Amino acid sequence: MIEFRSVTKQYPDGTRAVEDFSLVIPSRKTTVFVGSSGCGKTTILRMINRMVDPTSGSIQIDGDDIGAIEPVGLRRSIGYVMQNSGLLPHRKVVDNIATVPLLKGVKKKDAREQALKLMDTVGLDRAFADRYPSQLSGGQQQRVGVARGLAVDPNILLMDEPFGAVDPLVRSDLQEELIRLQRDLDKTVVFVTHDIDEAFYLGDQVVILQKGGHIAQVGTPSEILSNPADDFVANFVGANRGKRALHIEETATGSILVDDEGAPPAR
Numbered sequence: 424m425i426e427f428r429s430v431t432k433q434y435p436d437g438t439r440a441v442e443d444f445s446l447v448i449p450s451r452k453t454t455v456f457v458g459s460s461g462c463g464k465t466t467i468l469r470m471i472n473r474m475v476d477p478t479s480g481s482i483q484i485d486g487d488d489i490g491a492i493e494p495v496g497l498r499r500s501i502g503y504v505m506q507n508s509g510l511l512p513h514r515k516v517v518d519n520i521a522t523v524p525l526l527k528g529v530k531k532k533d534a535r536e537q538a539l540k541l542m543d544t545v546g547l548d549r550a551f552a553d554r555y556p557s558q559l560s561g562g563q564q565q566r567v568g569v570a571r572g573l574a575v576d577p578n579i580l581l582m583d584e585p586f587g588a589v590d591p592l593v594r595s596d597l598q599e600e601l602i603r604l605q606r607d608l609d610k611t612v613v614f615v616t617h618d619i620d621e622a623f624y625l626g627d628q629v630v631i632l633q634k635g636g637h638i639a640q641v642g643t644p645s646e647i648l649s650n651p652a653d654d655f656v657a658n659f660v661g662a663n664r665g666k667r668a669l670h671i672e673e674t675a676t677g678s679i680l681v682d683d684e685g686a687p688p689a690r
């Protein structure tokens with residue numbers, strides 16, 4: 424479990440990106456932060472692995488205050504996947520995946536073997552192992568990014584708009600793959616997106632944020648869809664009503680979350 428307690432982050436130029444933010448992120452579930460640009464999503468995510476340190480307040484992982492944990496070690500124990508995959512262009516796919524294990528002293532041969540297995544895990548053909556990132560499609564590069572995030576076998580996987588830059592069909596493949604991975608690997612996933620449909624599709628817990636990291640609402644997708652906390656949430660959730668993939672449908676046995684074809688989302 425990750426717990427934020429009254430966390431504020433003010434950057435040196437005076438920007439208060441996150442103000443008095445408190446939240447419990449349950450273990451082995453997917454929590455998705457969604458909100459418009461600049462509301463503090465990335466800042467919140469990066470405070471979990473100490474890429475950014477809070478100005479005040481504290482963050483605990485399984486009861487331990489991370490302020491007391493050495494940042495480099497902490498960062499290497501938590502998976503991190505970012506938009507545009509963040510791959511090193513001059514390193515082969517397999518070496519990109521093995522970056523952190525090699526830094527941690529895993530033998531080259533073992534790191535390569537483990538990286539090849541991770542390529543299987545994320546659905547990438549091993550034939551791509553010795554290519555460079557620029558020789559892969561955007562979706563394939565994102566899979567490499569996910570494999571790299573998983574390479575230290577972390578309990579926590581942070582994902583910052585990982586599928587933002589790929590086309591909608593590939594994006595939907597990657598989302599399904601993440602749901603499958605989550606089912607198999609049982610990680611605590613913390614995911615950031617602008618896209619409310621993506622948030623509802625992937626999230627066990629969805630956190631709708633306003634400027635300054637203020638929580639407009641937190642709940643399961645069906646809680647938020649069936650009972651938006653206020654007009655802001657109702658508008659946000661309904662902003663793309665025309666293409667809204669998921670909605671609540673009342674049935675004889677209660678309300679259920681369904682996709683645009685009336686079927687429960689594939690989970």
Ligand SMILES: Nc1ncnc2c1ncn2[C@@H]1O[C@H](COP(=O)(O)OP(=O)(O)OP(=O)(O)O)[C@@H](O)[C@H]1O
Nearest residue numbers: 434435436438440459460461462463464465466467
């Ligand atoms: N290093 C920094 N120095 C100063 N201000 C910053 C810094 N990083 C972020 N900010 C500001 O903090 C606020 C929150 O930024 P953050 O990147 O956390 O938002 P976000 O919700 O992830 O945005 P986006 O969706 O556009 O990536 C913004 O106003 C941003 O300009």
